[in-house]
Amino acid sequence: MSLKYLQNVATLELDTEKCVGCGMCVTVCPHAVFVIEDKKAIIVEKDACMECGACRENCPVSAIAVRSGVGCASGIINGFIRGTDPTCDCDKNGGCC
Amino acid sequence: MTNDGLQNIGGTLPYSFNTIEYPKVPAQLDWADRFGSWRCRWGVDRMRYLVSPGIYAVGQPVAESPVFVSANYKMSFDRLRMELAGIDAWIMVIDTKGINVWCAAGKGTFGTDEIVRCVEEFKLADIVSHKSFIIPQLGAPGVSAHAVKTQCGFKVVYGPVRAADIPAFMAAGMAADAEMRRVRFPLADRVVLIPMDILMLAKPVVFIVMFFLLAGGFHKRGFSVSNCLHTGCASAGLFLLVYIAGGILGPVLLPILPGRAFSVKGVWVGLAVLLAGYLLGFRQLAGGFSLASWALIMPVVSSVIVMNFTGTSTYTSLSGVMREMRIAVPLQIVGAVIGIGLWITSLFV
Ligand code: SF4
Numbered sequence: 213m214s215l216k217y218l219q220n221v222a223t224l225e226l227d228t229e230k231c232v233g234c235g236m237c238v239t240v241c242p243h244a245v246f247v248i249e250d251k252k253a254i255i256v257e258k259d260a261c262m263e264c265g266a267c268r269e270n271c272p273v274s275a276i277a278v279r280s281g282v283g284c285a286s287g288i289i290n291g292f293i294r295g296t297d298p299t300c301d302c303d304k305n306g307g308c309c
Numbered sequence: 310m311t312n313d314g315l316q317n318i319g320g321t322l323p324y325s326f327n328t329i330e331y332p333k334v335p336a337q338l339d340w341a342d343r344f345g346s347w348r349c350r351w352g353v354d355r356m357r358y359l360v361s362p363g364i365y366a367v368g369q370p371v372a373e374s375p376v377f378v379s380a381n382y383k384m385s386f387d388r389l390r391m392e393l394a395g396i397d398a399w400i401m402v403i404d405t406k407g408i409n410v411w412c413a414a415g416k417g418t419f420g421t422d423e424i425v426r427c428v429e430e431f432k433l434a435d436i437v438s439h440k441s442f443i444i445p446q447l448g449a450p451g452v453s454a455h456a457v458k459t460q461c462g463f464k465v466v467y468g469p470v471r472a473a474d475i476p477a478f479m480a481a482g483m484a485a486d487a488e489m490r491r492v493r494f495p496l497a498d499r500v501v502l503i504p505m506d507i508l509m510l511a512k513p514v515v516f517i518v519m520f521f522l523l524a525g526g527f528h529k530r531g532f533s534v535s536n537c538l539h540t541g542c543a544s545a546g547l548f549l550l551v552y553i554a555g556g557i558l559g560p561v562l563l564p565i566l567p568g569r570a571f572s573v574k575g576v577w578v579g580l581a582v583l584l585a586g587y588l589l590g591f592r593q594l595a596g597g598f599s600l601a602s603w604a605l606i607m608p609v610v611s612s613v614i615v616m617n618f619t620g621t622s623t624y625t626s627l628s629g630v631m632r633e634m635r636i637a638v639p640l641q642i643v644g645a646v647i648g649i650g651l652w653i654t655s656l657f658v
């Protein structure tokens with residue numbers, strides 16, 4: 213049985229103009245969001261994106277934009293309480309991820 | 310980093326290569342390694358479970374042997390070396406402050422800068438004759454392969470997501486097929502996370518248990534210890550029951566619980582416990598204000614604990630969790646307040 217999270221929320225964006233078709237995004241994405249077609253990357257499963265940022269970091273021409281961060285409820289609460297970005301605070305409790 | 314918490318690796322031998330000695334670690338775990346990771350799962354000394362950064366040998370590596378990059382969290386390191394049986398390889402352990410690859414990559418401690426620093430500090434270019442290393446794919450959010458290449462000349466090869474696929478990856482000439490690149494979240498992976506997830510909220514849980522025990526002592530004519538023991542214990546017990554049920558059944562039944570939002574999935578567990586308790590004739594759930602209060606408290610508690618599991622799951626996005634929390638948290642708060650209000654009322658009627 214496959215697990216799917218909320219639809220139409222991922223902040224992932226791909227600039228096809230810039231893409232050079234190197235395939236790095238396909239390699240690093242843990243949820244098979246991209247495929248390469250006609251020497252360009254295309255997004256085929258946007259809802260599967262967990263916003264980890266791997267594709268953005270590894271795209272040599274910066275063709276990908278995504279707001280990455282921890283998809284973690286207690287991390288978001290932590291961030292909210294401290295007025296910072298969501299942080300999973302693994303140093304202290306190691307509970308997340 | 311301090312030596313505090315550094316773990317000895319059982320069976321380590323010196324390995325001399327080009328007149329330099331490297332620690333050579335076995336590709337099998339001994340009982341101490343296994344016991345250590347079991348303790349770690351239960352949160353005992355979890356953050357002091359480190360391996361010293363540096364270069365390690367597995368088998369009889371030479372200048373042409375592959376280099377695997379690992380976090381210095383001992384469980385990550387152990388999982389890697391276990392899969393290297395029969396492979397002669399180097400392991401470069403980088404300093405991720407004892408955090409696993411996935412988490413460290415998200416924070417950037419497993420990242421381009423630390424890798425480049427270690428390549429220089431450990432003089433990797435003097436050890437191997439080639440210019441590449443294998444990085445676990447889960448480290449990719451912290452690493453820019455092209456930046457690593459420009460900064461230290463080494464080419465990043467992304468290995469499979471699961472260490473268990475390393476033998477197949479090596480046999481295929483360092484190539485991972487599509488399935489090896491996917492993060493799945495099978496039952497076994499979810500189950501090992503249960504203890505940590507339950508323990509994570511231990512502090513508020515103890516506080517709430519104390520509240521039920523003490524407040525349960527109040528009744529129409531004042532306060533009595535025997536009421537603490539009856540109503541208080543029963544209420545604290547019901548609370549713990551639904552908390553643990555959420556903590557276990559949420560992860561186990563994750564794919565079949567209706568709804569995509571974790572907070573919604575959690576509600577079903579609470580309702581199931583409520584129904585079961587009612588059918589079993591629990592006195593607290595017989596009717597009146599008490600039943601009404603638990604009909605709110607139970608789904609709220611299980612909703613919160615299952616929502617908390619978003620942190621441990623491997624497919625929830627920040628935007629998604631934020632969207633679900635914007636709706637779920639206010640409802641959980643309202644439900645909890647009314648539920649507790651009804652429960653207090655039930656003590657006095
Ligand atoms: S952010 Fe992560 S999950 Fe989303 S598309 Fe990029 S690599 Fe895939």
Ligand code: SF4
Pocket residue numbers: 226230231232233234235236237238252253270271272273274275276
């Ligand atoms: S990594 Fe960037 S350039 Fe390469 S295929 Fe993906 S989007 Fe295109």
